[in-house]
Amino acid sequence: MASEDAYDCDVLVVGGGPSGSTTATLLQRRGRRVILLEKDRHPRFHIGESLLPCNLPIMEELGVLEKVRALGVVKHGADFQSPREGGYQTFQFKRALGASPPHAFQVKREEFDQMLFEHARESGVDARERVKVDKVEIDGIGKVTAHAHDADGNALSIRARYFVDASGRDTLLGSALKIKRKNDKHQSAAIFAHFRGVELRAGEDAGNISIYNFQHGWCWLIPLKDGVMSVGAVCFPEYLKTRRGRNEEFLIQTLKLMPDLWSRMTDAERISEVRVTGNYSYSCERMSGPGWIMVGDAFAFVDPVFSSGVYLAMHSGRKAAALVDAALADPSREAALQADFAARIRRGIRVFSWFIYRFNSPVMRGLFAAPRNIWRVEDGVISMLAGDVFDSAPVLRRLVFFKAIYAIGGLLQLPRFLADIGNRRRQARYAFSGGNTPVDPA
Numbered sequence: 001m002a003s004e005d006a007y008d009c010d011v012l013v014v015g016g017g018p019s020g021s022t023t024a025t026l027l028q029r030r031g032r033r034v035i036l037l038e039k040d041r042h043p044r045f046h047i048g049e050s051l052l053p054c055n056l057p058i059m060e061e062l063g064v065l066e067k068v069r070a071l072g073v074v075k076h077g078a079d080f081q082s083p084r085e086g087g088y089q090t091f092q093f094k095r096a097l098g099a100s101p102p103h104a105f106q107v108k109r110e111e112f113d114q115m116l117f118e119h120a121r122e123s124g125v126d127a128r129e130r131v132k133v134d135k136v137e138i139d140g141i142g143k144v145t146a147h148a149h150d151a152d153g154n155a156l157s158i159r160a161r162y163f164v165d166a167s168g169r170d171t172l173l174g175s176a177l178k179i180k181r182k183n184d185k186h187q188s189a190a191i192f193a194h195f196r197g198v199e200l201r202a203g204e205d206a207g208n209i210s211i212y213n214f215q216h217g218w219c220w221l222i223p224l225k226d227g228v229m230s231v232g233a234v235c236f237p238e239y240l241k242t243r244r245g246r247n248e249e250f251l252i253q254t255l256k257l258m259p260d261l262w263s264r265m266t267d268a269e270r271i272s273e274v275r276v277t278g279n280y281s282y283s284c285e286r287m288s289g290p291g292w293i294m295v296g297d298a299f300a301f302v303d304p305v306f307s308s309g310v311y312l313a314m315h316s317g318r319k320a321a322a323l324v325d326a327a328l329a330d331p332s333r334e335a336a337l338q339a340d341f342a343a344r345i346r347r348g349i350r351v352f353s354w355f356i357y358r359f360n361s362p363v364m365r366g367l368f369a370a371p372r373n374i375w376r377v378e379d380g381v382i383s384m385l386a387g388d389v390f391d392s393a394p395v396l397r398r399l400v401f402f403k404a405i406y407a408i409g410g411l412l413q414l415p416r417f418l419a420d421i422g423n424r425r426r427q428a429r430y431a432f433s434g435g436n437t438p439v440d441p442a
Contacts, residue, residue, distance in 0.1 A: 004147075004155040009035040009126070011324055012146055012160035014133050016042065018310050019296030020166030021116035022317030023324075024125045025062055030325045034125045035158055037148060039132040039170075042117055043110035047190065047277065049222050049230050050075065050209045050307040053093050053101040054387030058314045067115050072105030073223050075207045078307075078385055082369040087260050089369055090205055091382045097394050100386040106207060106222050106230075109310075131156065133172060138163055140290040141331045162324050163292040166317065171298050174284040183281040186357050188217065188303055189240045191251050192232025194224070194272035199264035209307065212258045213365055218305060219254070219261060228271065231255070234303065240276070247274040287345065288338040295320045300349060305359050308352045311387045316345050344390060351389040351399065363409040367402075377402050 013024045016038025024036040051072070059065045075093075082089035094102035121127040130151035137145045144160040165173045174180035200206040200223060210221040216239035222230040233254045243250035251274050256262050283300035287293065296313030323341050327334040358364045371378040380398020388395050 004157050006157045006159065007035060007126075008159045009033045010160065010328060011035075011162045011164060012144060012158050013037070013164040013166055014136075014146070014172055015166030015168055015170075015296075015298065016040075016117045016120075016127065016129065017046070017113055017166060017168050017296065017313065018116055019168075019298070019313035019317040019320075020164070021113070021120045021127075022058065022062065022314045023164050023166060023295055023321050024127065025116075025120045025123045026318060026321035027324060028120070028124045030321065032325060032328070035160070036117075036120055036125050036127040037131045037133060037158075038117065038127070038129045041129045042114035044113070045275070046109040046113060047192065047232075047275075048304055048307070048309045049109050049224065050106050050220070050304075051104045052307055052311040052385070052387035053096070053104045055104060055311050055314060056101045058318050061318070062116075062119065064115065064119050067119070068105055068107065068112065071111050071115065071225070072107040073207045073225055075104045075106050075209060075223075076102070076204050077208050077382075078211065079201065079205060079208045080211045080368045081213060081260060081365075084370070088201075088210065089371065090208065091371075091378075091385055093382060093386050095379050096383040096386045096388065097376065097379050097398065098383055098388050098392040100383060100388045104386075106209065106224055108224055108228075133167075136163060136172065136176065138289070138291045141327065141334065142291070144291055161291075161328055164320060164324065165292065165294045165298045166296055166313075168297040169301065171282075171284065171294075173292065173294060174298065179285040180282055181285060183283055183300075183302065186281045186303060186353070187237055188234050188281060189237045189276070189278050190232055190234045190304075191240065191243075191247060191254065191274060191276045192220075192230065193248075193251060193270055193274045195229050195231050195265065195268040196227050196271050197267040197269050198229035198231065199266070210261075211305070212261045213360060214254075214257045216254075216257075218360065219258060220304070221261065221264070229268070231265075231268075234305065237278075247276055283349075287342050290334065293320050293323065293338065293341070299345070302349065302353050303356045303359075305356050306352055306385060308387070312345070312348060312352075315348070315387075315390075316341075319344065348389045351384060351396075354403070355384065358406065361410075363406055363413060367406065367409065375401060377405065 010032040011034045013020045013036045024034045028034045077092040079088040079090045133148045135147045142161045144163045146158045148156045171180050212219040217235040219233045287299040295316040323337045377398050383395040
């Protein structure tokens with residue numbers, strides 16, 4: 001066609017991040033003809049640099065584990081602020097229940113994503129960059145047509161038997177079908193940058209991700225290669241809206257609210273621009289339909305506090321590859337396969353979300369700062385931090401028990417919580433009255 005180049009394939013995958021590259025590679029290996037389209041050019045910056053141990057089996061299946069090892073810093077655990085000696089509590093992955101690996105990696109996402117995309121191409125995928133999909137028409141298996149254009153403005157038409165939306169926060173289908181919904185239970189925004197010269201933890205803990213809490217949210221320190229540290233704060237949107245002047249000043253001002261963190265930045269030098277993301281917590285009403293499926297952030301994203309994003313993206317991509325291959329082989333199975341896929345992915349998101357929604361509560365902060373390993377509950381939480389949230393009955397039982405402990409802790413703190421509310425109301429009445437109403441200082 002003179003005005004539009006046409007292409008045919010079995011599966012069209014839109015989005016060249018971890019979920020899209022994983023899905024495309026595994027489908028190509030199953031003998032499917034796959035086209036993978038990415039609107040940008042790699043490398044491109046992306047948040048989400050801390051991987052989970054449960055990523056490792058997927059990387060091994062893809063054949064990229066040694067490539068990741070060359071890109072990353074070994075991460076043996078995660079540490080949280082604590083009153084114990086040293087000022088922090090380490091959760092080591094080697095203590096996890098089940099069979100999750102004893103370590104993970106921290107990576108620069110632009111390098112990690114580019115490696116996965118190029119690996120998909122090496123595996124036979126027709127992987128193209130700087131191609132933006134404008135519209136997709138889907139009428140079931142075998143009836144997918146996408147209209148796109150490349151960086152030079154040339155139009156492309158792709159006919160496929162199946163469509164995989166791995167478009168990340170763009171949520172191509174979520175936006176087109178008007179099924180994307182802001183998550184009102186948890187809204188946050190982030191401000192972050194890369195530094196050099198930030199103090200590392202000692203010994204084996206040097207590669208840990210460090211988590212700090214403050215009044216308006218939480219902060220991460222993620223060690224990367226070549227002495228680089230990713231430093232960022234996830235804040236309530238109301239706090240981020242108070243920033244005045246330059247983002248650099250606001251980030252430093254925020255970090256100084258956490259003395260233990262700030263003490264590690266005495267010799268730090270910022271080596272990147274300061275980036276800000278707006279409210280990004282959302283989900284779509286459904287993740288599949290006849291002839292299509294969503295993977296990774298195209299369906300939902302909650303919060304990076306437990307580094308769940310890349311793992312859920314690659315896990316869903318791996319499962320989606322098997323689903324699409326089976327549905328193409330026997331279309332009568334599609335609905336049942338999609339229902340099982342949706343139930344599984346939603347279950348994993350629910351496990352992470354329960355912790356994330358409560359992470360800044362006094363009870364949760366206390367439990368992470370001074371955990372107790374009664375009935376191996378702490379080890380079960382470590383399994384959750386490792387990404388083992390789908391199939392392990394021993395882990396899921398411990399997490400149920402942890403929820404009970406959290407609920408009891410909440411009840412014990414209820415009188416103090418109600419007293420705080422009452423005092424705030426009295427202070428508000430005092431301010432409203434111009435200072436003529438006495439306030440109980442208790």
